[in-house]
Amino acid sequence: MATDTAKFSIKDLDLWYGESQALKKITFDIQPNTITALIGPSGCGKSTFLRQLNRMNDLIDSVKVQGSVLYDGLDILNDCDVIELRQKVGMVFQKPNPFPMSIYDNVAYGPRLHGLATGKKRHRALDEIVERSLVHAALFDEVKDRMHKSALGLSGGQQQRLCIARVLAVEPDVLLMDEPTSALDPISTAKIESLLDDLKKQYTIVIVTHNMQQAGRVSDATGFFLTGEMVEFGKTDDIFFNPKDSRTESYISGRFG
Amino acid sequence: MNSKKAPKTANQRHQRELKRDQHHAVIHWLVTGFVLLVLLYIIGYTFAAGFKNLSLNFFISSDFDRGIAPQLFNTFYILILSMIPMLLIGISAAVYIVEYAKQGTMLKILRFATETLSSVPSIIIGLLGFLLFVTNFGQGPRWEFSRLAGALTLAILNLPWMMRTAEDALRAVPASLREASYALGATKLQTIFRTVLPAAIPGLMTGALIVSGRVIGETAALIYTSGVAGSSNGWFNFNLIHVPGDTLAVHIYTLFADNPTPAAQQGQTATAVVLIALVLGVNLLGRFFERRLTKRFSGE
Numbered sequence: 001m002a003t004d005t006a007k008f009s010i011k012d013l014d015l016w017y018g019e020s021q022a023l024k025k026i027t028f029d030i031q032p033n034t035i036t037a038l039i040g041p042s043g044c045g046k047s048t049f050l051r052q053l054n055r056m057n058d059l060i061d062s063v064k065v066q067g068s069v070l071y072d073g074l075d076i077l078n079d080c081d082v083i084e085l086r087q088k089v090g091m092v093f094q095k096p097n098p099f100p101m102s103i104y105d106n107v108a109y110g111p112r113l114h115g116l117a118t119g120k121k122r123h124r125a126l127d128e129i130v131e132r133s134l135v136h137a138a139l140f141d142e143v144k145d146r147m148h149k150s151a152l153g154l155s156g157g158q159q160q161r162l163c164i165a166r167v168l169a170v171e172p173d174v175l176l177m178d179e180p181t182s183a184l185d186p187i188s189t190a191k192i193e194s195l196l197d198d199l200k201k202q203y204t205i206v207i208v209t210h211n212m213q214q215a216g217r218v219s220d221a222t223g224f225f226l227t228g229e230m231v232e233f234g235k236t237d238d239i240f241f242n243p244k245d246s247r248t249e250s251y252i253s254g255r256f257g
Numbered sequence: 258m259n260s261k262k263a264p265k266t267a268n269q270r271h272q273r274e275l276k277r278d279q280h281h282a283v284i285h286w287l288v289t290g291f292v293l294l295v296l297l298y299i300i301g302y303t304f305a306a307g308f309k310n311l312s313l314n315f316f317i318s319s320d321f322d323r324g325i326a327p328q329l330f331n332t333f334y335i336l337i338l339s340m341i342p343m344l345l346i347g348i349s350a351a352v353y354i355v356e357y358a359k360q361g362t363m364l365k366i367l368r369f370a371t372e373t374l375s376s377v378p379s380i381i382i383g384l385l386g387f388l389l390f391v392t393n394f395g396q397g398p399r400w401e402f403s404r405l406a407g408a409l410t411l412a413i414l415n416l417p418w419m420m421r422t423a424e425d426a427l428r429a430v431p432a433s434l435r436e437a438s439y440a441l442g443a444t445k446l447q448t449i450f451r452t453v454l455p456a457a458i459p460g461l462m463t464g465a466l467i468v469s470g471r472v473i474g475e476t477a478a479l480i481y482t483s484g485v486a487g488s489s490n491g492w493f494n495f496n497l498i499h500v501p502g503d504t505l506a507v508h509i510y511t512l513f514a515d516n517p518t519p520a521a522q523q524g525q526t527a528t529a530v531v532l533i534a535l536v537l538g539v540n541l542l543g544r545f546f547e548r549r550l551t552k553r554f555s556g557e
Protein backbone atom coordinates (compact mmCIF):
# COMPACT_ATOMS: atom_id res chain seq x y z
CA MET A 1 0.00 0.00 0.00
CA ALA A 2 1.62 3.19 -1.11
CA THR A 3 1.62 5.80 1.61
CA ASP A 4 1.38 8.77 -0.71
CA THR A 5 -2.07 7.83 -2.01
CA ALA A 6 -3.53 6.98 1.41
CA LYS A 7 -6.24 9.13 2.97
CA PHE A 8 -4.90 8.40 6.43
CA SER A 9 -1.52 7.03 7.19
CA ILE A 10 -1.18 5.98 10.80
CA LYS A 11 2.20 5.12 12.21
CA ASP A 12 3.16 3.91 15.69
CA LEU A 13 0.19 5.59 17.31
CA ASP A 14 0.24 5.29 21.11
CA LEU A 15 -2.45 6.75 23.34
CA TRP A 16 -2.84 6.91 27.11
CA TYR A 17 -5.73 7.85 29.35
CA GLY A 18 -3.64 9.09 32.27
CA GLU A 19 -1.44 6.08 33.12
CA SER A 20 -3.37 3.41 31.25
CA GLN A 21 -2.48 2.79 27.65
CA ALA A 22 -5.47 2.41 25.32
CA LEU A 23 -3.70 2.28 21.93
CA LYS A 24 -0.39 0.57 21.24
CA LYS A 25 1.72 1.18 18.16
CA ILE A 26 -1.18 1.29 15.72
CA THR A 27 0.15 1.30 12.15
CA PHE A 28 -1.87 1.04 8.95
CA ASP A 29 -3.20 3.04 5.99
CA ILE A 30 -6.78 3.97 5.10
CA GLN A 31 -7.42 4.26 1.37
CA PRO A 32 -9.62 6.96 -0.16
CA ASN A 33 -13.16 6.08 -1.28
CA THR A 34 -13.25 2.86 0.66
CA ILE A 35 -15.16 1.71 3.67
CA THR A 36 -12.90 0.53 6.46
CA ALA A 37 -14.49 -1.46 9.27
CA LEU A 38 -12.94 -1.63 12.72
CA ILE A 39 -13.91 -4.66 14.75
CA GLY A 40 -12.90 -6.14 18.07
CA PRO A 41 -14.19 -6.89 21.55
CA SER A 42 -15.55 -4.21 23.84
CA GLY A 43 -12.96 -1.92 25.37
CA CYS A 44 -10.21 -2.71 22.85
CA GLY A 45 -9.83 0.91 21.75
CA LYS A 46 -11.89 1.20 18.54
CA SER A 47 -13.74 4.34 19.61
CA THR A 48 -10.58 5.83 21.04
CA PHE A 49 -8.80 5.28 17.74
CA LEU A 50 -11.67 6.71 15.71
CA ARG A 51 -11.84 9.81 17.89
CA GLN A 52 -8.17 10.43 17.28
CA LEU A 53 -8.75 10.82 13.53
CA ASN A 54 -10.69 14.05 14.10
CA ARG A 55 -8.98 14.85 17.40
CA MET A 56 -12.14 14.56 19.49
CA ASN A 57 -9.84 13.11 22.14
CA ASP A 58 -8.55 16.66 22.66
CA LEU A 59 -11.67 17.23 24.74
CA ILE A 60 -10.47 14.72 27.34
CA ASP A 61 -7.81 16.26 29.57
CA SER A 62 -6.04 13.07 30.58
CA VAL A 63 -5.27 11.91 27.03
CA LYS A 64 -1.65 11.78 25.88
CA VAL A 65 -0.71 10.81 22.32
CA GLN A 66 2.48 9.73 20.57
CA GLY A 67 3.24 8.70 17.00
CA SER A 68 1.96 10.15 13.75
CA VAL A 69 -1.29 10.35 11.85
CA LEU A 70 -1.06 11.80 8.34
CA TYR A 71 -4.24 13.01 6.68
CA ASP A 72 -3.62 13.68 2.98
CA GLY A 73 0.03 13.84 3.95
CA LEU A 74 -0.60 16.44 6.66
CA ASP A 75 0.50 15.64 10.20
CA ILE A 76 -2.74 16.16 12.12
CA LEU A 77 -1.33 15.41 15.56
CA ASN A 78 0.97 18.40 15.51
CA ASP A 79 0.59 21.24 13.07
CA CYS A 80 -3.06 21.33 12.12
CA ASP A 81 -6.12 23.47 12.67
CA VAL A 82 -8.60 21.26 14.56
CA ILE A 83 -11.58 23.29 13.37
CA GLU A 84 -10.62 22.75 9.74
CA LEU A 85 -9.80 19.09 10.40
CA ARG A 86 -13.22 18.41 11.96
CA GLN A 87 -14.92 20.11 9.05
CA LYS A 88 -13.10 17.73 6.69
CA VAL A 89 -13.37 14.66 8.90
CA GLY A 90 -16.97 14.37 10.09
CA MET A 91 -18.28 12.07 12.78
CA VAL A 92 -21.51 10.18 13.41
CA PHE A 93 -22.05 8.90 16.93
CA GLN A 94 -23.44 5.67 18.32
CA LYS A 95 -26.53 7.29 19.80
CA PRO A 96 -28.30 9.70 17.46
CA ASN A 97 -27.69 13.17 18.93
CA PRO A 98 -29.72 15.75 17.02
CA PHE A 99 -29.79 19.24 18.50
CA PRO A 100 -33.08 20.25 20.15
CA MET A 101 -33.93 22.47 17.19
CA SER A 102 -35.82 22.12 13.94
CA ILE A 103 -34.74 19.61 11.32
CA TYR A 104 -33.65 22.50 9.10
CA ASP A 105 -31.57 24.16 11.81
CA ASN A 106 -29.87 20.87 12.59
CA VAL A 107 -28.61 20.49 9.05
CA ALA A 108 -27.84 24.21 8.72
CA TYR A 109 -25.79 24.23 11.94
CA GLY A 110 -22.46 23.39 10.30
CA PRO A 111 -22.86 25.56 7.17
CA ARG A 112 -23.77 28.50 9.40
CA LEU A 113 -20.67 27.92 11.55
CA HIS A 114 -18.38 27.89 8.59
CA GLY A 115 -20.16 30.51 6.51
CA LEU A 116 -20.72 28.09 3.64
CA ALA A 117 -23.76 29.95 2.32
CA THR A 118 -22.68 33.43 1.33
CA GLY A 119 -23.55 36.24 -1.04
CA LYS A 120 -26.80 38.04 -1.77
CA LYS A 121 -28.81 34.85 -2.12
CA ARG A 122 -27.41 33.18 0.95
CA HIS A 123 -30.81 32.11 2.26
CA ARG A 124 -31.48 30.30 -0.98
CA ALA A 125 -27.98 28.87 -0.92
CA LEU A 126 -28.50 27.57 2.61
CA ASP A 127 -31.85 26.05 1.64
CA GLU A 128 -30.09 24.25 -1.19
CA ILE A 129 -27.31 22.90 1.04
CA VAL A 130 -29.89 21.63 3.55
CA GLU A 131 -32.00 19.98 0.86
CA ARG A 132 -29.03 18.43 -0.89
CA SER A 133 -27.67 17.00 2.36
CA LEU A 134 -31.03 15.53 3.33
CA VAL A 135 -31.46 13.99 -0.12
CA HIS A 136 -27.98 12.56 0.11
CA ALA A 137 -28.74 11.03 3.49
CA ALA A 138 -31.95 9.47 2.06
CA LEU A 139 -34.13 11.42 4.46
CA PHE A 140 -35.51 14.30 2.41
CA ASP A 141 -38.74 12.66 1.25
CA GLU A 142 -39.65 11.73 4.80
CA VAL A 143 -39.14 15.20 6.27
CA LYS A 144 -39.74 17.67 3.46
CA ASP A 145 -43.10 18.73 4.90
CA ARG A 146 -41.84 19.21 8.43
CA MET A 147 -38.48 20.92 7.98
CA HIS A 148 -39.24 23.46 10.69
CA LYS A 149 -40.54 20.99 13.24
CA SER A 150 -38.36 19.73 16.07
CA ALA A 151 -35.82 17.09 15.08
CA LEU A 152 -36.58 15.27 18.32
CA GLY A 153 -39.95 14.21 16.90
CA LEU A 154 -38.21 11.91 14.38
CA SER A 155 -37.77 8.18 14.91
CA GLY A 156 -34.38 6.86 15.99
CA GLY A 157 -33.45 5.77 12.48
CA GLN A 158 -34.53 9.09 11.00
CA GLN A 159 -32.58 10.92 13.67
CA GLN A 160 -29.45 9.00 12.78
CA ARG A 161 -29.85 9.81 9.08
CA LEU A 162 -30.39 13.43 10.10
CA CYS A 163 -27.07 13.28 11.94
CA ILE A 164 -25.50 11.95 8.74
CA ALA A 165 -27.11 14.77 6.75
CA ARG A 166 -25.82 17.26 9.30
CA VAL A 167 -22.28 16.01 8.74
CA LEU A 168 -22.63 15.94 4.95
CA ALA A 169 -23.77 19.58 5.00
CA VAL A 170 -20.31 20.82 5.95
CA GLU A 171 -18.91 19.14 2.83
CA PRO A 172 -16.54 16.73 4.55
CA ASP A 173 -14.12 14.37 2.92
CA VAL A 174 -14.13 11.57 5.50
CA LEU A 175 -16.97 10.10 7.59
CA LEU A 176 -16.15 8.48 10.91
CA MET A 177 -18.98 6.35 12.27
CA ASP A 178 -18.95 4.80 15.71
CA GLU A 179 -21.48 1.92 15.76
CA PRO A 180 -23.97 4.10 13.88
CA THR A 181 -26.66 1.42 13.72
CA SER A 182 -26.32 -0.27 17.10
CA ALA A 183 -29.25 1.70 18.52
CA LEU A 184 -31.48 1.13 15.48
CA ASP A 185 -33.98 -1.46 14.29
CA PRO A 186 -33.16 -3.79 11.34
CA ILE A 187 -35.06 -1.72 8.76
CA SER A 188 -33.35 1.53 9.72
CA THR A 189 -30.06 -0.35 9.78
CA ALA A 190 -30.62 -1.66 6.26
CA LYS A 191 -31.39 1.87 5.08
CA ILE A 192 -28.18 3.23 6.52
CA GLU A 193 -26.14 0.34 5.12
CA SER A 194 -27.39 0.93 1.60
CA LEU A 195 -26.71 4.61 2.12
CA LEU A 196 -23.10 3.84 3.03
CA ASP A 197 -22.54 2.09 -0.27
CA ASP A 198 -23.73 5.20 -2.05
CA LEU A 199 -21.68 7.60 0.07
CA LYS A 200 -18.49 5.66 -0.59
CA LYS A 201 -18.27 7.11 -4.10
CA GLN A 202 -17.70 10.54 -2.64
CA TYR A 203 -16.30 9.97 0.81
CA THR A 204 -13.83 7.87 2.70
CA ILE A 205 -15.64 6.02 5.47
CA VAL A 206 -14.35 4.45 8.66
CA ILE A 207 -16.95 2.52 10.62
CA VAL A 208 -16.76 0.81 14.00
CA THR A 209 -19.15 -2.10 14.31
CA HIS A 210 -19.87 -5.05 16.55
CA ASN A 211 -21.98 -6.60 13.85
CA MET A 212 -19.82 -9.00 11.82
CA GLN A 213 -22.43 -9.41 9.11
CA GLN A 214 -22.49 -5.66 8.73
CA ALA A 215 -18.71 -5.43 8.50
CA GLY A 216 -18.77 -8.20 5.92
CA ARG A 217 -21.54 -6.61 3.90
CA VAL A 218 -20.39 -3.03 3.71
CA SER A 219 -16.63 -2.81 4.13
CA ASP A 220 -13.72 -3.10 1.72
CA ALA A 221 -11.05 -3.35 4.38
CA THR A 222 -11.22 -4.50 7.98
CA GLY A 223 -8.99 -3.95 10.98
CA PHE A 224 -9.16 -6.20 14.02
CA PHE A 225 -8.35 -4.57 17.38
CA LEU A 226 -7.48 -6.41 20.56
CA THR A 227 -6.55 -4.74 23.85
CA GLY A 228 -5.29 -1.59 22.17
CA GLU A 229 -3.39 -3.29 19.40
CA MET A 230 -4.20 -3.68 15.74
CA VAL A 231 -3.82 -7.41 15.37
CA GLU A 232 -4.54 -7.61 11.69
CA PHE A 233 -5.57 -5.33 8.88
CA GLY A 234 -6.40 -6.24 5.31
CA LYS A 235 -9.09 -6.75 2.69
CA THR A 236 -12.34 -7.68 4.35
CA ASP A 237 -12.59 -10.97 2.49
CA ASP A 238 -9.10 -11.95 3.60
CA ILE A 239 -9.75 -11.05 7.22
CA PHE A 240 -13.00 -12.98 7.26
CA PHE A 241 -12.13 -16.06 5.23
CA ASN A 242 -8.38 -16.19 5.33
CA PRO A 243 -7.06 -14.56 8.50
CA LYS A 244 -3.35 -14.78 9.11
CA ASP A 245 -3.48 -14.38 12.87
CA SER A 246 -5.05 -17.10 14.99
CA ARG A 247 -6.56 -14.48 17.35
CA THR A 248 -8.42 -12.92 14.42
CA GLU A 249 -9.64 -16.30 13.36
CA SER A 250 -10.94 -17.28 16.77
CA TYR A 251 -12.64 -13.87 17.27
CA ILE A 252 -14.36 -14.01 13.91
CA SER A 253 -15.43 -17.63 14.12
CA GLY A 254 -16.62 -16.99 17.69
CA ARG A 255 -18.69 -14.00 16.59
CA PHE A 256 -20.26 -15.89 13.72
CA GLY A 257 -21.08 -18.70 16.15
CA MET B 258 -23.66 -14.91 60.00
CA ASN B 259 -26.79 -16.94 60.41
CA SER B 260 -27.20 -19.21 57.44
CA LYS B 261 -30.15 -21.16 58.75
CA LYS B 262 -32.66 -18.80 57.20
CA ALA B 263 -34.07 -20.27 54.06
CA PRO B 264 -33.11 -18.27 51.01
CA LYS B 265 -35.93 -16.01 49.93
CA THR B 266 -37.68 -16.94 46.76
CA ALA B 267 -38.05 -14.37 44.08
CA ASN B 268 -41.73 -14.15 44.88
CA GLN B 269 -41.15 -13.50 48.58
CA ARG B 270 -38.62 -10.83 47.74
CA HIS B 271 -41.07 -9.28 45.36
CA GLN B 272 -43.78 -9.25 48.03
CA ARG B 273 -41.43 -7.58 50.49
CA GLU B 274 -40.45 -4.90 48.01
CA LEU B 275 -44.09 -4.32 47.23
CA LYS B 276 -44.82 -3.77 50.92
CA ARG B 277 -41.90 -1.39 51.29
CA ASP B 278 -43.10 0.58 48.30
CA GLN B 279 -46.53 0.83 49.90
CA HIS B 280 -44.97 2.18 53.11
CA HIS B 281 -43.00 4.71 51.11
CA ALA B 282 -46.14 5.79 49.33
CA VAL B 283 -47.96 6.35 52.64
CA ILE B 284 -45.12 8.49 54.05
CA HIS B 285 -44.89 10.34 50.79
CA TRP B 286 -48.56 11.27 50.86
CA LEU B 287 -48.43 12.24 54.54
CA VAL B 288 -45.57 14.67 53.91
CA THR B 289 -47.12 16.03 50.73
CA GLY B 290 -50.46 16.41 52.45
CA PHE B 291 -48.94 18.32 55.35
CA VAL B 292 -47.05 20.74 53.10
CA LEU B 293 -50.14 21.25 50.96
CA LEU B 294 -52.22 21.94 54.05
CA VAL B 295 -49.80 24.62 55.28
CA LEU B 296 -49.73 26.21 51.84
CA LEU B 297 -53.50 26.18 51.52
CA TYR B 298 -53.89 27.59 55.02
CA ILE B 299 -51.58 30.52 54.28
CA ILE B 300 -53.25 31.28 50.97
CA GLY B 301 -56.74 30.75 52.35
CA TYR B 302 -56.12 32.88 55.41
CA THR B 303 -54.64 35.73 53.37
CA PHE B 304 -57.42 35.69 50.84
CA ALA B 305 -60.14 35.42 53.47
CA ALA B 306 -58.77 38.43 55.31
CA GLY B 307 -57.87 40.59 52.35
CA PHE B 308 -59.89 39.74 49.30
CA LYS B 309 -62.94 41.76 50.39
CA ASN B 310 -60.71 44.85 50.72
CA LEU B 311 -59.67 44.72 47.09
CA SER B 312 -61.22 47.11 44.62
CA LEU B 313 -60.27 48.64 41.31
CA ASN B 314 -59.47 51.85 43.11
CA PHE B 315 -57.01 49.96 45.32
CA PHE B 316 -54.86 49.23 42.25
CA ILE B 317 -54.83 52.75 40.86
CA SER B 318 -54.78 54.93 43.96
CA SER B 319 -51.49 56.21 45.29
CA ASP B 320 -52.83 57.13 48.73
CA PHE B 321 -50.76 55.59 51.50
CA ASP B 322 -53.44 53.33 52.95
CA ARG B 323 -55.96 53.30 50.11
CA GLY B 324 -53.97 52.09 47.14
CA ILE B 325 -50.85 50.38 45.87
CA ALA B 326 -50.25 51.89 42.44
CA PRO B 327 -46.77 53.21 43.37
CA GLN B 328 -45.84 49.96 45.09
CA LEU B 329 -46.91 47.86 42.11
CA PHE B 330 -44.86 50.07 39.80
CA ASN B 331 -41.84 50.01 42.13
CA THR B 332 -42.04 46.24 42.54
CA PHE B 333 -41.83 45.62 38.80
CA TYR B 334 -39.30 48.38 38.24
CA ILE B 335 -36.98 46.97 40.91
CA LEU B 336 -37.60 43.43 39.65
CA ILE B 337 -36.45 44.33 36.15
CA LEU B 338 -33.52 46.41 37.38
CA SER B 339 -32.27 43.56 39.55
CA MET B 340 -32.86 40.74 37.07
CA ILE B 341 -30.73 42.33 34.35
CA PRO B 342 -27.39 42.26 36.22
CA MET B 343 -28.35 39.04 37.95
CA LEU B 344 -29.04 37.18 34.72
CA LEU B 345 -25.90 38.52 33.05
CA ILE B 346 -23.57 37.76 35.95
CA GLY B 347 -25.36 34.60 37.07
CA ILE B 348 -25.39 32.95 33.65
CA SER B 349 -21.83 34.03 32.84
CA ALA B 350 -20.62 32.63 36.14
CA ALA B 351 -22.49 29.38 35.53
CA VAL B 352 -20.99 29.10 32.04
CA TYR B 353 -17.56 29.62 33.55
CA ILE B 354 -18.15 26.98 36.23
CA VAL B 355 -19.69 24.36 33.95
CA GLU B 356 -17.72 24.87 30.73
CA TYR B 357 -14.34 26.25 31.75
CA ALA B 358 -13.40 25.78 35.41
CA LYS B 359 -11.22 22.81 36.23
CA GLN B 360 -12.12 20.82 39.34
CA GLY B 361 -9.80 22.16 42.01
CA THR B 362 -9.11 24.73 44.69
CA MET B 363 -10.38 27.74 42.75
CA LEU B 364 -13.74 26.09 42.17
CA LYS B 365 -13.97 25.02 45.81
CA ILE B 366 -13.32 28.58 46.95
CA LEU B 367 -15.96 29.91 44.56
CA ARG B 368 -18.50 27.36 45.83
CA PHE B 369 -17.69 28.15 49.44
CA ALA B 370 -18.10 31.87 48.75
CA THR B 371 -21.46 31.55 46.99
CA GLU B 372 -22.81 29.13 49.57
CA THR B 373 -21.78 31.44 52.39
CA LEU B 374 -23.26 34.44 50.60
CA SER B 375 -26.55 32.62 50.17
CA SER B 376 -26.77 32.00 53.92
CA VAL B 377 -26.12 35.60 55.02
CA PRO B 378 -29.33 37.07 56.49
CA SER B 379 -30.95 39.46 54.05
CA ILE B 380 -30.98 42.35 56.54
CA ILE B 381 -27.16 42.19 56.58
CA ILE B 382 -27.05 42.29 52.79
CA GLY B 383 -29.41 45.27 53.09
CA LEU B 384 -26.93 47.07 55.36
CA LEU B 385 -24.14 46.27 52.91
CA GLY B 386 -26.26 47.74 50.11
CA PHE B 387 -26.87 50.82 52.23
CA LEU B 388 -23.13 51.39 52.74
CA LEU B 389 -22.21 50.47 49.20
CA PHE B 390 -24.88 52.21 47.14
CA VAL B 391 -26.73 54.71 49.32
CA THR B 392 -23.91 56.29 51.31
CA ASN B 393 -21.07 55.32 49.02
CA PHE B 394 -19.12 54.79 52.29
CA GLY B 395 -19.40 58.53 52.89
CA GLN B 396 -17.00 59.25 50.04
CA GLY B 397 -17.62 61.53 47.07
CA PRO B 398 -20.94 61.87 45.24
CA ARG B 399 -23.67 59.75 46.72
CA TRP B 400 -27.00 58.30 45.75
CA GLU B 401 -30.13 58.58 47.88
CA PHE B 402 -32.40 55.77 49.02
CA SER B 403 -33.29 54.66 45.55
CA ARG B 404 -34.72 51.89 43.47
CA LEU B 405 -31.43 51.13 41.78
CA ALA B 406 -29.77 50.79 45.18
CA GLY B 407 -32.55 48.37 46.15
CA ALA B 408 -32.33 46.46 42.89
CA LEU B 409 -28.55 46.02 43.08
CA THR B 410 -28.82 44.90 46.67
CA LEU B 411 -31.40 42.30 45.67
CA ALA B 412 -29.07 41.24 42.85
CA ILE B 413 -26.29 40.58 45.38
CA LEU B 414 -28.71 38.78 47.69
CA ASN B 415 -30.06 36.45 45.01
CA LEU B 416 -27.00 36.00 42.84
CA PRO B 417 -26.08 32.67 44.49
CA TRP B 418 -29.56 31.35 43.69
CA MET B 419 -29.39 32.54 40.13
CA MET B 420 -25.95 30.94 39.72
CA ARG B 421 -27.14 27.68 41.21
CA THR B 422 -30.23 27.37 39.02
CA ALA B 423 -28.28 28.44 35.92
CA GLU B 424 -25.60 25.89 36.71
CA ASP B 425 -28.22 23.15 37.00
CA ALA B 426 -29.76 24.23 33.70
CA LEU B 427 -26.40 24.07 31.90
CA ARG B 428 -25.44 20.73 33.43
CA ALA B 429 -28.75 19.29 32.25
CA VAL B 430 -27.63 19.78 28.63
CA PRO B 431 -26.32 16.36 27.52
CA ALA B 432 -22.62 16.05 26.73
CA SER B 433 -23.56 14.36 23.45
CA LEU B 434 -24.85 17.69 22.13
CA ARG B 435 -21.59 19.43 22.92
CA GLU B 436 -19.73 16.59 21.16
CA ALA B 437 -21.96 16.90 18.10
CA SER B 438 -21.17 20.60 17.91
CA TYR B 439 -17.42 20.16 18.32
CA ALA B 440 -17.40 17.35 15.77
CA LEU B 441 -18.94 19.73 13.22
CA GLY B 442 -15.97 22.05 13.70
CA ALA B 443 -17.46 24.49 16.19
CA THR B 444 -15.20 26.35 18.59
CA LYS B 445 -15.89 26.29 22.30
CA LEU B 446 -17.52 29.72 22.23
CA GLN B 447 -19.71 28.76 19.26
CA THR B 448 -20.72 25.57 21.05
CA ILE B 449 -21.70 27.53 24.16
CA PHE B 450 -23.72 30.15 22.29
CA ARG B 451 -25.31 27.99 19.62
CA THR B 452 -25.85 24.69 21.40
CA VAL B 453 -25.51 24.81 25.18
CA LEU B 454 -27.32 28.06 25.98
CA PRO B 455 -30.25 27.52 23.57
CA ALA B 456 -30.73 23.99 24.87
CA ALA B 457 -30.63 25.32 28.44
CA ILE B 458 -33.32 27.97 27.86
CA PRO B 459 -36.18 26.08 29.56
CA GLY B 460 -34.09 25.56 32.68
CA LEU B 461 -32.77 29.12 32.66
CA MET B 462 -36.28 30.49 32.25
CA THR B 463 -37.63 28.47 35.13
CA GLY B 464 -34.69 29.45 37.32
CA ALA B 465 -35.13 33.14 36.51
CA LEU B 466 -38.82 33.00 37.38
CA ILE B 467 -38.22 31.23 40.68
CA VAL B 468 -35.62 33.87 41.58
CA SER B 469 -38.12 36.56 40.50
CA GLY B 470 -40.52 35.21 43.10
CA ARG B 471 -37.84 35.69 45.74
CA VAL B 472 -37.10 39.23 44.53
CA ILE B 473 -40.78 40.21 44.61
CA GLY B 474 -41.19 38.93 48.15
CA GLU B 475 -38.00 40.35 49.71
CA THR B 476 -38.41 42.98 52.41
CA ALA B 477 -35.51 43.30 54.84
CA ALA B 478 -32.85 43.99 52.21
CA LEU B 479 -34.88 46.88 50.83
CA ILE B 480 -35.66 48.83 54.00
CA TYR B 481 -32.23 50.51 54.05
CA THR B 482 -31.75 50.72 50.29
CA SER B 483 -34.84 51.56 48.28
CA GLY B 484 -36.45 52.84 51.44
CA VAL B 485 -39.82 52.59 53.10
CA ALA B 486 -41.22 55.79 51.65
CA GLY B 487 -43.50 55.95 48.67
CA SER B 488 -43.16 59.37 47.05
CA SER B 489 -46.87 59.81 46.66
CA ASN B 490 -46.70 62.74 44.30
CA GLY B 491 -44.97 61.93 41.04
CA TRP B 492 -44.32 58.27 41.88
CA PHE B 493 -44.55 57.31 38.22
CA ASN B 494 -40.99 58.18 37.25
CA PHE B 495 -37.97 56.16 36.29
CA ASN B 496 -35.40 58.07 38.32
CA LEU B 497 -32.79 55.53 39.28
CA ILE B 498 -30.68 56.93 42.08
CA HIS B 499 -32.40 59.90 43.74
CA VAL B 500 -35.98 58.78 44.34
CA PRO B 501 -36.90 56.17 46.97
CA GLY B 502 -39.65 53.69 46.29
CA ASP B 503 -41.31 51.04 48.44
CA THR B 504 -42.34 47.69 47.01
CA LEU B 505 -45.46 45.70 47.89
CA ALA B 506 -43.61 43.64 50.48
CA VAL B 507 -42.09 46.72 52.11
CA HIS B 508 -45.48 48.39 52.01
CA ILE B 509 -46.98 45.64 54.14
CA TYR B 510 -44.21 46.20 56.66
CA THR B 511 -44.69 50.03 56.71
CA LEU B 512 -48.44 49.86 57.01
CA PHE B 513 -48.06 47.81 60.14
CA ALA B 514 -45.06 49.59 61.64
CA ASP B 515 -46.16 53.18 61.20
CA ASN B 516 -49.86 53.26 61.28
CA PRO B 517 -51.85 50.36 62.64
CA THR B 518 -55.22 52.06 62.03
CA PRO B 519 -58.17 49.98 60.78
CA ALA B 520 -57.78 51.50 57.33
CA ALA B 521 -54.11 50.57 57.28
CA GLN B 522 -54.96 47.03 58.34
CA GLN B 523 -57.41 46.69 55.49
CA GLY B 524 -54.79 47.99 53.08
CA GLN B 525 -52.29 45.59 54.53
CA THR B 526 -54.39 42.47 54.06
CA ALA B 527 -55.34 43.54 50.54
CA THR B 528 -51.67 44.14 49.67
CA ALA B 529 -50.84 40.70 51.03
CA VAL B 530 -53.39 39.14 48.66
CA VAL B 531 -51.80 40.92 45.69
CA LEU B 532 -48.30 39.95 46.77
CA ILE B 533 -49.16 36.29 47.25
CA ALA B 534 -51.01 36.19 43.94
CA LEU B 535 -47.96 37.69 42.21
CA VAL B 536 -45.48 35.27 43.74
CA LEU B 537 -47.73 32.30 42.99
CA GLY B 538 -48.32 33.57 39.47
CA VAL B 539 -44.61 33.92 38.78
CA ASN B 540 -43.96 30.40 40.04
CA LEU B 541 -46.79 28.93 38.00
CA LEU B 542 -45.50 30.82 34.95
CA GLY B 543 -42.12 29.21 35.61
CA ARG B 544 -43.64 25.74 35.55
CA PHE B 545 -45.66 26.63 32.47
CA PHE B 546 -42.58 27.76 30.53
CA GLU B 547 -40.69 24.72 31.65
CA ARG B 548 -43.43 22.45 30.38
CA ARG B 549 -44.04 24.31 27.14
CA LEU B 550 -40.40 24.57 26.22
CA THR B 551 -39.63 21.02 27.21
CA LYS B 552 -42.40 20.00 24.89
CA ARG B 553 -40.94 22.07 22.09
CA PHE B 554 -37.50 20.63 22.68
CA SER B 555 -38.68 17.06 22.77
CA GLY B 556 -40.91 17.16 19.71
CA GLU B 557 -44.66 17.57 19.82
Ligand SMILES: Nc1ncnc2c1ncn2[C@@H]1O[C@H](COP(=O)(O)OP(=O)(O)OP(=O)(O)O)[C@@H](O)[C@H]1O
Nearest residue numbers: 017022040041042043044045046047048049060062
Ligand atom coordinates in the same frame (compact mmCIF):
# COMPACT_ATOMS: atom_id res chain seq x y z
N1 LIG C 1 -12.62 9.05 28.83
C1 LIG C 1 -11.90 7.96 29.20
N2 LIG C 1 -11.12 8.03 30.29
C2 LIG C 1 -10.40 6.95 30.69
N3 LIG C 1 -10.40 5.78 30.06
C3 LIG C 1 -11.17 5.64 28.97
C4 LIG C 1 -11.96 6.74 28.48
N4 LIG C 1 -12.62 6.32 27.37
C5 LIG C 1 -12.26 5.03 27.19
N5 LIG C 1 -11.39 4.63 28.14
C6 LIG C 1 -10.76 3.28 28.24
O1 LIG C 1 -10.04 3.04 27.07
C7 LIG C 1 -10.21 1.70 26.62
C8 LIG C 1 -10.73 1.70 25.21
O2 LIG C 1 -12.05 2.24 25.20
P1 LIG C 1 -12.87 2.45 23.85
O3 LIG C 1 -14.10 3.21 24.22
O4 LIG C 1 -11.99 3.02 22.83
O5 LIG C 1 -13.24 0.94 23.50
P2 LIG C 1 -14.17 0.39 22.32
O6 LIG C 1 -13.34 -0.57 21.55
O7 LIG C 1 -14.79 1.49 21.57
O8 LIG C 1 -15.27 -0.40 23.15
P3 LIG C 1 -16.81 -0.61 22.79
O9 LIG C 1 -16.87 -1.65 21.76
O10 LIG C 1 -17.41 -1.08 24.09
O11 LIG C 1 -17.36 0.71 22.36
C9 LIG C 1 -11.15 1.04 27.60
O12 LIG C 1 -10.39 0.31 28.51
C10 LIG C 1 -11.83 2.20 28.29
O13 LIG C 1 -12.13 1.87 29.61
Ligand SMILES: [Mg+2]
Nearest residue numbers: 046047048178
Ligand atom coordinates in the same frame (compact mmCIF):
# COMPACT_ATOMS: atom_id res chain seq x y z
MG1 LIG D 1 -16.82 2.25 21.37
